[in-house]
Amino acid sequence: MPKISEEIQINSSLCKTIYQYPELGSTNNLAREFIEKDKKMGFSIVAKTQTAGQGSGGRFWESPFGGLWSSLAVQPQINLHQLGIVPILTSIGIAKALETFNIPIMLKWPNDLLFQNNRKKIGGILVEGKVTQFTLHYLIIGFGINVNNKRDQFPAVLRKKVTSTLIETDTKLDLIDLLKSIINQIEKQFEILKSKGVITIIEEWKQHPNILGMDVIITNKDEKVRGKVIDISRFGQLILNTQNNEEMTFSTGTVTLLDNDD
Ligand code: BTN
Secondary structure, eight states, rough: OOOOOOEEEEEOOOOOOEEEEESSHHHHHHHHHHHHTTOOEEEEEEEEEEEBOGGGGOOOHHHHHSSSSEEEEEOOOOOGGGGGGGHHHHHHHHHHHHHHHHHEEETTTEEEEEEEEEEEEEEEEEEEEEEEEEEEEEEEEEEEOOOOOOOOSSSSTTTTBBOOOOHHSSSSOOOHHHHHHHHHHHHHHHHHHHHHOOOHHHHHHSSBSSSSOOOEEEEEEEEEEEEEEEETTSSOOEEEETSSSEEEEEESSSESSSOOOO
């Protein structure tokens, strides 16, 4: 097991302890190891840097010092058919937390958080879990936010596409304060899901700046489809009106915005 640098107790029904590490391969992987080794559910792992950060679609996730690289290990009381809503409610929670630090966010289905003013990527979410036929054993909600990062910490190919809270506001944020705020907001979203149901979460997503109405290309495995985003389903799927005027529904995929300036 890697050497821990700090253990922080917090008052949240979703997460009781934050385990902080100087360096890890991937916080999602260590969270899984913890769970498999019988750590109680309801904790967060945070690393100052990751050497093998995992992005969606099996991509490598750049995790330089200064960013918030964290995973929440939870066992929410939700129905299996609500699993597709988890990235959606997580993105709402993270956006709300960032907005309390005056960072305006646009939600890009399914896992991306963009800085609203220039639509550059400021964060991403990777939800993994263990599900058997009727049981949700656990969920690992991984998220990476570019916080106190300078442009030269990212590889040249990414510099036009990504940003950080420091680049946009010239202000440093306390990573643990931000993490606590994110945990608190995700907890609230799970409570809304439990008390009011998926439709309320979807409505909340729609009320937040997002990609509805935008022209996009969605890449799903080897297939690329161009169209306009017209809705999000009650299962968290993206609904597109294609160029042939057909309605198509996607559960996964990578969305490229066509009306982006760069
Ligand atoms: C994406 O591709 O947009 C999702 C990126 C998720 C990255 C985070 S960083 C913390 C956690 N640990 C990982 O290895 N990945 C997630």
